[in-house]
Amino acid sequence: MTLTLSELLFSYVAVLLMGLAVVGLYFEFRRRHFGPLRSDDNVFRCEECGYVYTDDPNVERSRCPHCSAMNAKFNF
Numbered sequence: 790m791t792l793t794l795s796e797l798l799f800s801y802v803a804v805l806l807m808g809l810a811v812v813g814l815y816f817e818f819r820r821r822h823f824g825p826l827r828s829d830d831n832v833f834r835c836e837e838c839g840y841v842y843t844d845d846p847n848v849e850r851s852r853c854p855h856c857s858a859m860n861a862k863f864n865f
């Protein structure tokens with residue numbers, strides 16, 4: 790199988806564009822993943838042991854993963 794010059798150029802450009810797309814997607818993925826450092830999760834601070842943890846934003850009370858005490862949402 791032999792490639793003509795235009796086929797060679799086309800595949801070169803195609804590979805180049807695909808590489809750019811992959812790099813663009815990679816940075817978009819990184820930005821979405823690490824951009825907002827804080828999530829929407831509620832922060833809880835255990836009244837029993839002082840352990841600070843997070844849970845889903847739709848729960849008002851959450852169980853401490855450290856000592857299993859129930860804690861209300863922690864407000865800063």
Ligand SMILES: [Zn+2]
Nearest residue numbers: 835838853856
């Ligand atoms: Zn605790």
